[in-house]
Amino acid sequence: MAFEILVNGASHRVETDPETSLLSVLRNQLGLTGSKYGCGEGQCGACAVLIDGRAVRSCITPVKHAAGRHVTTIEGLARNGKLHPVQQGFLDADALQCGYCTPGMVMSAVALLAKDPHPTDAAIRRGMEGNVCRCGTYPRIVAAVRMASKGAAR
Amino acid sequence: MTLEPERYELREAPAYDFPLDRREFFKTLGGGLLIVALISPSDAQESGRRGGAGGLGAPKEIAAWIHVGEDGVITANTGKVEVGQNIRTSLSQAVAEELRIPVSSVRLVMGDTALTPYDMGTFGSLTTPQMAPQIHKASAAARQALIALAAKQWSADPATLTASDGRVIAPGGRSIGYGELTKGRKLVETVDGAGIAAPKDWKVCGQSIPKVDGRAFVTGAHQYVSDLHPAGMLFGKVLRPAGYGGKLASFDGSKAAAMPGVKVVRDGDFAGVTAPSQEAAERALEALKAEWKVDPQPSDRELFGYLKENASESRPSTLEGAVDQALAEAPVKLRRTYEIAYIAHTPLEPRAAVAEWSDGKLTAWIGTQRPFGVRSELAEAFHLPEDRIRVIMPDTGSGYGGKHTGEAAIEAARLAREAGQPVKVVWTRAEEFTWAYARPAGVIEIASGATKEGAIVAWDFHNYNSGAAGIDSLYTIPNQRVQFHPTKSPLRQGSYRALASTANHFARESHIDELAHEVGLDPLEFRLKNLSNPRLRAVFEAAANKFSWNKRKPTAGHGFGIAGGFEKAGYIAMAVEIAIERGQVRVVRVVSAFDCGAVVNPVHLNSQVEGAVVMGLGGALFEALKFENGRVTNASLSEYQVPRFSDTPELETVLIDRKDQPSVGAGECPIVGLAPAIANAIYSATGQRLRSMPLVPNGLPKVVSQR
Known part of the structure; x- marks a missing residue:
C-alpha cells in the first residue's frame, strides 16, 4: 500500500505493508536513522518520535497510524542550524555517554515540556521513565531537561 | 598487573x-x-x-x-x-x-x-x-x-x-x-x-x-553501525538454534528461497537469509523450516549447585600463614556462602555489523571493543589472511565488556559472500539477550576468623566460576587462602565491566560487614582497623565524611551501608542509604569517593562514576538471566528489568584528584562497591542478611520484614 506521511515538514510517499513499523520506514526507506532500535517492544524509548506533537514508540507504531499526520524526528528539531533548547540542554549538561539513547531521550523530553513547560525534577523523572539509558546518565539527563525548561522560559 | x-x-x-x-x-x-x-x-x-x-x-x-x-x-x-x-x-x-x-x-x-x-x-x-x-x-x-x-x-x-x-x-x-x-x-x-x-x-x-562531537549525537547525525546503509545493501537474518550448542538436524529453505529477492544460506549449523528489506528478511527467516538437536542443559534453578559440582582442579592464588589452624583457633568465626547470578550487558545498541566483499577482500563495520580481535576472528572463520580484511569501528552504542567478539560481523560476512552484495545484520533485543555472552555467575564461600578486639586473623576465600579479578583484598590478614575454581558454565560467559571484581567485592565486603557485627564494631571502624593501604583508607574516610556516617542511626525500614575496594588501580568507597517501602528496597542516596589518580576530565569522570552506580543497581537489586533447556527465558526488556529514572538515587561523588599519581581508567572500578554497600544497608534496616545477587529481584523476602 502507499502512504503519505509528513516527516519534519516534508511530505513523503511510501510503498509498504500498512503494518510495517514507523521506525523501519523512517530508518530504512527515508534514511532518517536518528531514531534508534533498542528493544522492538516499546520498552526503552530509543525509537521515540512525535506524531502531531505527542511522543510515540515508533518501533511498535504501524506506519498506517502515521498516515496523513505530522511526524517529527530528531533530525527535524534544529532550525536553521540552531539546536532545539532540549538538544542544547543535553550538550550543556553533558547528558550523554554513548549517545545511543539520546535521540529518544530528546524527543521524549520535547513532548514532556510541551505538556508541562516547567516540570519539577520528580515530574521529569516520571515523564522520562519509559526511556532507558544503559550508561546511567539519568541525573545529567534530568539536569538537561531542567536547563531546557529554564532556557525556554527566558 | x-x-x-x-x-x-x-x-x-x-x-x-x-x-x-x-x-x-x-x-x-x-x-x-x-x-x-x-x-x-x-x-x-x-x-x-x-x-x-x-x-x-x-x-x-x-x-x-x-x-x-x-x-x-x-x-x-x-x-x-x-x-x-x-x-x-x-x-x-x-x-x-x-x-x-x-x-x-x-x-x-x-x-x-x-x-x-x-x-x-x-x-x-x-x-x-x-x-x-x-x-x-x-x-x-x-x-x-x-x-x-x-x-x-x-x-x-x-x-x-x-x-x-x-x-x-x-x-x-x-x-x-x-x-x-x-x-x-x-x-x-x-x-x-x-x-x-x-x-x-x-x-x-x-x-x-x-x-x-556531542552535536552529532544530539541531532541524530552520528552514524552507528546499525545506521549504515552502503549502496546495494541487503538485510540479513540468522536462524538461531532451539538451544545452546544446537545442531541443525534438518533444514528446508525452499519456501524462503522462492520469495522475491531472498537468498538462503546454509553452511553446516549456520543458516540465514538476505532480502532487500528488513521486513522481507524477517518473513524469509520465519519461512525457514528447521529441526535442531539440543542436548539437555541445567536451568537457572540448579545453577549454583551445578557450578560447585563441576569445579575443576585449581590452586590457591594466595596462600599465607597457617589458615586452617588460625580458623580453628579464632575466638570469632564465621562461614558464609554468597551467590551471583548471570546478568546481561544489555547495551542499548545491540550487536550489529555490515560486511562487504570486494575482489576477495572483506570490509566489516562492527560495534566492538576489539576491532583487531574481530579481524582475527574473521580471518579464522573465512580462512583469509588478515591483510585482506579491514574492520572499522564507528563510535558505538556502548559495550560494558560485552562487545569483545565479532559474531555479527562473521554472520554478515557469510551472508554477504553468498549474496554478492553488502549485508547488514542487526541483532534483535531477544538475540542480544540469548546469543551474546553473560557476566559469569558464581558461588563464593568464605570462612573467616577474628579476635574479640576485631582484628581479622584468618581468611579462606573460594570463588567458583565468576572469576579471579578483585579476588585479593587489601585487608591486612596474616593467614589467608584465596582460590578461584574454574567450573563448567551453563551459559556462554565473558567480560563485563569490572569482571568478577563485583562478585568478589560483594562477597568480601558483605562478609566483612557480618564480621564487624559479630565482633560488635561499627562496620567503618572495623574496616579501618584492618586496613593499612592509605589510598583505600582515604576513600573510605572521604565517603564517610560526605555521607555523615553514623550521624543518624538506622531505624526500622531505613538503613545505611558502606563498602569499598580496589580495582584496575583505582580506589572506591561507597556509603548508601536505603528505605524499605511496601516491601521494596529503594536506594535513596549513594555517596561515592573515588581515587583514580590525576583527574583528566572531571565531568566525564563523574559520568563514569554515576553510570557505574546506576548500572550496578541493576545487578545488585534485580537483574538476573533466567534459563532453561539451553534458552534464556526472560529475553526481553519487559521481562529483564534494567535500572530506570525512578531507580536512580540521589548521587554524590567525591573525586580525589591525586596530581601526584598517574591517571588510571575509571570505567570499571566504581561499580564494585555498590552491591555490598546496599546489602549492608538492607541488613542495617531490617536485620536481614541477603547473600545472593540480585538481592531483591521480587522485593524484600518475606521471612523477616523488620528488624
Missing part, C-alpha cells in the same frame, strides 16, 4: 602487520610531520603482543601516531575505540595539551584496522593509563619537532621559542603556523620517550571538556 582469567577468552594477538609504509603513509595523510610513538616494552607484554616488524622500517611496534598536516590539521591515530566512555574526548585533550591547540581542532582516528596501529582492545581500563601517555608523548614530540623546525628556519635558539594555539612563537612576537612549518615536507620521527606535561602543569587535561 596479572592477566585476569576472563582474558583467556582473548586469543593471542596476531602477528603485527602494519600495512602502511612511509610512502603510503603520506599518500594517505598528505605531506607534513609524522610522529610515531613506539610501544614501551612493559605495555607490549601487558597487551600480549608478539614481535614482528612493522612498516616504516621500525623493528619495534607502534602504539599511536600523530600527523601534523601541511594545512595545519592535526590527526592522531589509535586503535582504541569509543563506546561511550568519552575516551575520544580525553585523548583529544592529551593531544591539545601537548600541542597547544584547541581540543576542537584535534582529529582522532580510532579503531580502524586499516588506518590505526594494532591494539588488543578497549577493555581493562587500560586506555587512560597506557594509551593516553603514548598520545601525550607523541604530541609532545611533535611540538618539540615543530619548534626545532622554526628554530632552524629562523636560526634561533629553540629554547627561546614557544608553541601556542597552533603556532610557534619567537620572543619578539614573530610566529609561524604548524602547517606552514611542515609545508612541502615529509618528515617522520619515532619516539619512545619525550617530556610530557606533569598533571600539576596541565591546562587542558584536568578540565571538564564536553563530549568532543
Whole structure:
C-alpha cells in the first residue's frame, strides 16, 4: 500500500505493508536513522518520535497510524542550524555517554515540556521513565531537561 | 598487573602487520610531520603482543601516531575505540595539551584496522593509563619537532621559542603556523620517550571538556553501525538454534528461497537469509523450516549447585600463614556462602555489523571493543589472511565488556559472500539477550576468623566460576587462602565491566560487614582497623565524611551501608542509604569517593562514576538471566528489568584528584562497591542478611520484614 506521511515538514510517499513499523520506514526507506532500535517492544524509548506533537514508540507504531499526520524526528528539531533548547540542554549538561539513547531521550523530553513547560525534577523523572539509558546518565539527563525548561522560559 | 582469567577468552594477538609504509603513509595523510610513538616494552607484554616488524622500517611496534598536516590539521591515530566512555574526548585533550591547540581542532582516528596501529582492545581500563601517555608523548614530540623546525628556519635558539594555539612563537612576537612549518615536507620521527606535561602543569587535561562531537549525537547525525546503509545493501537474518550448542538436524529453505529477492544460506549449523528489506528478511527467516538437536542443559534453578559440582582442579592464588589452624583457633568465626547470578550487558545498541566483499577482500563495520580481535576472528572463520580484511569501528552504542567478539560481523560476512552484495545484520533485543555472552555467575564461600578486639586473623576465600579479578583484598590478614575454581558454565560467559571484581567485592565486603557485627564494631571502624593501604583508607574516610556516617542511626525500614575496594588501580568507597517501602528496597542516596589518580576530565569522570552506580543497581537489586533447556527465558526488556529514572538515587561523588599519581581508567572500578554497600544497608534496616545477587529481584523476602 502507499502512504503519505509528513516527516519534519516534508511530505513523503511510501510503498509498504500498512503494518510495517514507523521506525523501519523512517530508518530504512527515508534514511532518517536518528531514531534508534533498542528493544522492538516499546520498552526503552530509543525509537521515540512525535506524531502531531505527542511522543510515540515508533518501533511498535504501524506506519498506517502515521498516515496523513505530522511526524517529527530528531533530525527535524534544529532550525536553521540552531539546536532545539532540549538538544542544547543535553550538550550543556553533558547528558550523554554513548549517545545511543539520546535521540529518544530528546524527543521524549520535547513532548514532556510541551505538556508541562516547567516540570519539577520528580515530574521529569516520571515523564522520562519509559526511556532507558544503559550508561546511567539519568541525573545529567534530568539536569538537561531542567536547563531546557529554564532556557525556554527566558 | 596479572592477566585476569576472563582474558583467556582473548586469543593471542596476531602477528603485527602494519600495512602502511612511509610512502603510503603520506599518500594517505598528505605531506607534513609524522610522529610515531613506539610501544614501551612493559605495555607490549601487558597487551600480549608478539614481535614482528612493522612498516616504516621500525623493528619495534607502534602504539599511536600523530600527523601534523601541511594545512595545519592535526590527526592522531589509535586503535582504541569509543563506546561511550568519552575516551575520544580525553585523548583529544592529551593531544591539545601537548600541542597547544584547541581540543576542537584535534582529529582522532580510532579503531580502524586499516588506518590505526594494532591494539588488543578497549577493555581493562587500560586506555587512560597506557594509551593516553603514548598520545601525550607523541604530541609532545611533535611540538618539540615543530619548534626545532622554526628554530632552524629562523636560526634561533629553540629554547627561546614557544608553541601556542597552533603556532610557534619567537620572543619578539614573530610566529609561524604548524602547517606552514611542515609545508612541502615529509618528515617522520619515532619516539619512545619525550617530556610530557606533569598533571600539576596541565591546562587542558584536568578540565571538564564536553563530549568532543556531542552535536552529532544530539541531532541524530552520528552514524552507528546499525545506521549504515552502503549502496546495494541487503538485510540479513540468522536462524538461531532451539538451544545452546544446537545442531541443525534438518533444514528446508525452499519456501524462503522462492520469495522475491531472498537468498538462503546454509553452511553446516549456520543458516540465514538476505532480502532487500528488513521486513522481507524477517518473513524469509520465519519461512525457514528447521529441526535442531539440543542436548539437555541445567536451568537457572540448579545453577549454583551445578557450578560447585563441576569445579575443576585449581590452586590457591594466595596462600599465607597457617589458615586452617588460625580458623580453628579464632575466638570469632564465621562461614558464609554468597551467590551471583548471570546478568546481561544489555547495551542499548545491540550487536550489529555490515560486511562487504570486494575482489576477495572483506570490509566489516562492527560495534566492538576489539576491532583487531574481530579481524582475527574473521580471518579464522573465512580462512583469509588478515591483510585482506579491514574492520572499522564507528563510535558505538556502548559495550560494558560485552562487545569483545565479532559474531555479527562473521554472520554478515557469510551472508554477504553468498549474496554478492553488502549485508547488514542487526541483532534483535531477544538475540542480544540469548546469543551474546553473560557476566559469569558464581558461588563464593568464605570462612573467616577474628579476635574479640576485631582484628581479622584468618581468611579462606573460594570463588567458583565468576572469576579471579578483585579476588585479593587489601585487608591486612596474616593467614589467608584465596582460590578461584574454574567450573563448567551453563551459559556462554565473558567480560563485563569490572569482571568478577563485583562478585568478589560483594562477597568480601558483605562478609566483612557480618564480621564487624559479630565482633560488635561499627562496620567503618572495623574496616579501618584492618586496613593499612592509605589510598583505600582515604576513600573510605572521604565517603564517610560526605555521607555523615553514623550521624543518624538506622531505624526500622531505613538503613545505611558502606563498602569499598580496589580495582584496575583505582580506589572506591561507597556509603548508601536505603528505605524499605511496601516491601521494596529503594536506594535513596549513594555517596561515592573515588581515587583514580590525576583527574583528566572531571565531568566525564563523574559520568563514569554515576553510570557505574546506576548500572550496578541493576545487578545488585534485580537483574538476573533466567534459563532453561539451553534458552534464556526472560529475553526481553519487559521481562529483564534494567535500572530506570525512578531507580536512580540521589548521587554524590567525591573525586580525589591525586596530581601526584598517574591517571588510571575509571570505567570499571566504581561499580564494585555498590552491591555490598546496599546489602549492608538492607541488613542495617531490617536485620536481614541477603547473600545472593540480585538481592531483591521480587522485593524484600518475606521471612523477616523488620528488624
